[in-house]
Amino acid sequence: MELPCEAELQLLFARLNYQFFNGEAPDCAISYNERFSNSAGRITYSDRPLAIELSSKHFRKDPEALEETLLHEMIHAWCFVKYRDTSHGARFKAKLRECGLTSIYHDLGNAAPSQESKRRFILRCEQCAFETLRRRRPQRPASCPRCNKRRFDPRFPLTIYEVLELRPIGTTLEGAFAARRGTR
Numbered sequence: 001m002e003l004p005c006e007a008e009l010q011l012l013f014a015r016l017n018y019q020f021f022n023g024e025a026p027d028c029a030i031s032y033n034e035r036f037s038n039s040a041g042r043i044t045y046s047d048r049p050l051a052i053e054l055s056s057k058h059f060r061k062d063p064e065a066l067e068e069t070l071l072h073e074m075i076h077a078w079c080f081v082k083y084r085d086t087s088h089g090a091r092f093k094a095k096l097r098e099c100g101l102t103s104i105y106h107d108l109g110n111a112a113p114s115q116e117s118k119r120r121f122i123l124r125c126e127q128c129a130f131e132t133l134r135r136r137r138p139q140r141p142a143s144c145p146r147c148n149k150r151r152f153d154p155r156f157p158l159t160i161y162e163v164l165e166l167r168p169i170g171t172t173l174e175g176a177f178a179a180r181r182g183t184r
Helices: 006-020 056-061 065-083 090-098 172-181
Strands: 028-032 041-044 050-054 120-125 131-134 158-163
Touching: 006 028, 006 065, 028 065, 041 065, 050 056, 050 065, 056 065, 065 090
Parallel strands: 028 050
Antiparallel strands: 041 050, 120 131, 120 158
């Protein structure tokens, strides 16, 4: 099943607005966001009109959940305009039940990133052994946050290591059991 285009999403929004909000839900710009992996949808309050973004990756797997997710985000928009409330609090939950939804959660799981890079970088301080993992190679000079509390100090540079291989060596459960037995 093909997902509705953004114009069709606006028509769906209008139908749901009159069906559940008596036309009182504020105008929202609705679009797909291909980058969402952990979230099916979100609303941004700083834009005018408000912006609702939906995960095209999630809805390709489960298109039936699109309307429910859009309705969830519309409830956020309605609560924001009516009460200046952006939470999943009592007002949100009351309207959720009124719209026939039973939970603020969904069971869509995570969607694998479409084109995520497999490259990873470790930044290491050679003085204190601080390490951090990054998905992108730093574009600007960086210094160790432990050795230096300011923005950047060339005396405490971080060495960049590219992770070239990802090889599974077991699970955390196996490591914990081995540590208890003293075999590690």
